[in-house]
Amino acid sequence: MKDLRLRLSQSTGLLLALGLFVVLYTIYSSLHPKGWTVDVFVQNSNESFALIMVSMAQTVPVLTGGIDLSVGPMMTLVNCLASNLVSGSPFEIVTGILVCLAAGALAGFVNGCIVVYGRIQPIIVTLATGAVFLGISLFLRPTPGGKIDDNLSWVTTNAMAEMDTTYGWFPDGAPGWFAHGIGRLPVPILLLIAIAVFVWLPFKNTVTGRGCYAIGSAEGAAYMSGLNIARSKLAAYTVGGLFAAFGGLYLAIQTGSGNADIPQSGGYTLQSIAAVVIGGTSLFGGSGGAIGSLIGALVLRSISFCFRVFDTDGPMGFLANPLLQPIFEGVILLLAVSIGAARVFRVKNRLSLFT
């Protein structure tokens, strides 16, 4: 019981974000004419996937007390690479996907090397490498285009049932448990769960992953406790690169092409920081996690979803005005990040504010 209470108090930010998401998404779905249907889930999860991945990518370096301003550029880089590689025979597709993921991890590893061995502040390292990654993306794809395997695009951005119709999993007709159960789940959501369970959770529970939290809390203490600081930091940036690669790959699969869009990649980077903070991860490092950022990204996305469904003639009609949406999004973002300010009014000693 005491343990539960402790765990709850440690994840207040995450729970707040979860509550916010549930409220926003309930509003959206109940106002949407086709709310709570598989089609809407599929569409929403497609639109959220890349941002969620980029936000999770941002989380790992932030946990170490750093930051990664190159998550957007890494996503763009993998997006452009995928548009050159992920098509052709099944073997070529699988190799292409693996190369894309490896490229993202390598980009993150380079960031980590410069941070660890160059001893330069992460914010400025990733600012510079971000420019380099965007340059490479422009080399790979000077104009938007490229090709992604059509079947792959179709099945990854739809419900599981399409796996059967596209690849013919069940020649004798789908069994009931598939047609009415798994078949109705959107593939992007399954992919998300798979990435969270098979990439993030194992990483978090290794000594290296725990080291990331320790470094974020107190780097000196972590060093004195004999943790391998260099390895944890390198791993943090590499895992970040891997997550960004998932995002870029999905963006390529979703749009069926590659695009070295510089404003877009900057937007993703900035939104990822917002998602990390809304998801309850401290920008000073040491507490939080990628699951929180996943929810944070969902909150950001559901805010923009909500604006689509308000009835223009109803009492909330002014919210549907497209000219007013950017300012509402801005104000909500500002309010959401100011929630953390509550601690200011609870401190007993003002000195503890100056962290």
Next chain:
Amino acid sequence: MSGVLKNIHRPTLIACGFIVAILAAGTVYTLVTQGSATFIEPTYLLQQIKIAAFLGIVAAGMMVVVLLGQIDLSVPWTLAASAMIATAVGGPWAIPIGLGIGLAVGIANGLGVAFLRVPSMIFTLGVNAVLRGLMVMLTGGFAPQSSATKPMIWLATGQPLGIANSVVVWALLSVALVFMLTRTPIGRYIYATGNREAATYLSGINTRFVLVFGFVVCSLCASFAGLLIAGYTSKAFQAMGDVYLLPAIAAVVVGGTNILGGQGRYSGTVVGTILIVLLQSVLSVMQMPEAGRQIIYGLVIIAMLLVYGRNNTVRG
């Protein structure tokens, strides 16, 4: 002689070396391809300094915030909002109202960071989003039709002294800023707060006020740059500030200011600004494609910081 050299800020010196290297590389290129030394002609260099003035003013404000150990990501839309509102208002009140917007944004940023204690990186990001929303609401998402007023155009492009007014304005602002940073109490407080806010607070200094002041200086500089750019291009447009944020941060850091705050000299920021502008210009004259420009731009920043921007390793 060595005493003089020691007094000069080391990053500034290295950045100057990089500028010479960039100009030399560019000149070799133009001598080979066109047979002329474009990059060391005074007209070219003066033109570049004229362009550098806009970035220089943004970077000057950014430096004050970075010295405090904070960062201001609301610069792009502070700049754009000031320019757009000023051109929309027009008449004699254009410039005061434009600067008023900078003042208001600066106070908002400062209050959020100093009193609510939200990390500046995220709070100013939110303020930037709100400003963008405000401008979309006011203009309908299009560039405003109104054009810059006469005084704004004069400030940006007039040359009564033989050199462009924007350069004169940059120089005057620089002198004022150097005076403030090195010769006034508030300047000392800025460095002290950036080094260790708790110690500064315990010394009896109102660090909250210092933080608000720093953000106000930064936003005022950004809005002033916005007015100048609007005068230079004779109109304001959406997203006019987006291209100034990252180069401004790069200029400050390349100039040797510690991104964690508390250390840095203004001369470094000036040299850093000129370096960034020259680098961009030389690469575009060399007809380097955008891809190559981005890569070289990033590599140069990393290379410079590897030379002098390294932290100490943590040892307990």
